[in-house]
Amino acid sequence: MQHFLTPVLALILWTFVIWIWMYKRRIPAMLAITKNTQDFIDNPALGEQLPAKAKWAADNYNHLHEQPVIFYALMFYLHAVELTPDWMLYLACAYVGIRILHSLVQVTSNKVNARFGLFALGSIILMVMATYAGGFLVGGMLA
Numbered sequence: 001m002q003h004f005l006t007p008v009l010a011l012i013l014w015t016f017v018i019w020i021w022m023y024k025r026r027i028p029a030m031l032a033i034t035k036n037t038q039d040f041i042d043n044p045a046l047g048e049q050l051p052a053k054a055k056w057a058a059d060n061y062n063h064l065h066e067q068p069v070i071f072y073a074l075m076f077y078l079h080a081v082e083l084t085p086d087w088m089l090y091l092a093c094a095y096v097g098i099r100i101l102h103s104l105v106q107v108t109s110n111k112v113n114a115r116f117g118l119f120a121l122g123s124i125i126l127m128v129m130a131t132y133a134g135g136f137l138v139g140g141m142l143a
Contacts, residue, residue, distance in 0.1 A: 002089070004075070004078070004079050005075060005076070005079055007089070007092040008071075008076075008092075010096050011064075011071065011072075011099060014096070014103065015061070015064045015065075015068075018060055018061045019061055021107060022054075022057040022060075022061045025057045026050070026057065029050050030054075033046055034046065052110070053107070056106055056110045057107045060103050060106040063106070067119075068099060071099075074130055075092060077133060078129070078133055081133070083132065083133055083136055088129060088132065091125050091129055092129070095122050095129075098121055098125070099122060102118040
């Protein structure tokens with residue numbers, strides 16, 4: 001059986017995969033526009049000239065620093081208070097799998113309906129996990 005926090009490590013490692021993917025697309029695209037990347041700071045309108053796929057990878061990298069922060073905090077909370085039943089680990093693994101699928105959709109085709117469906121499913125998983133933890137917190141305060 002894997003450790004309860006293994007899905008956290010998996011999502012962190014995936015974030016670095018997207019970081020590499022982003023720069024493999026973004027740097028060549030930037031250099032095709034200008035040889036001085038500082039120009040993108042001095043003239044932000046140059047960013048509009050980047051190909052969509054270079055933007056998609058950067059957008060996904062940013063997305064991996066948004067909702068997953070809730071996942072990380074929730075996983076460490078659950079681990080700290082020892083609310084770690086097997087089914088919670090399965091939900092955590094499912095969440096990570098969904099985030100990986102979300103990334104793959106966004107950086108390859110950027111189909112909004114598919115991305116939204118995956119985002120919604122991941123959000124529901126987080127809500128179930130947080131509600132489970134909240135139920136124990138409320139139950140403990142009432143006892």
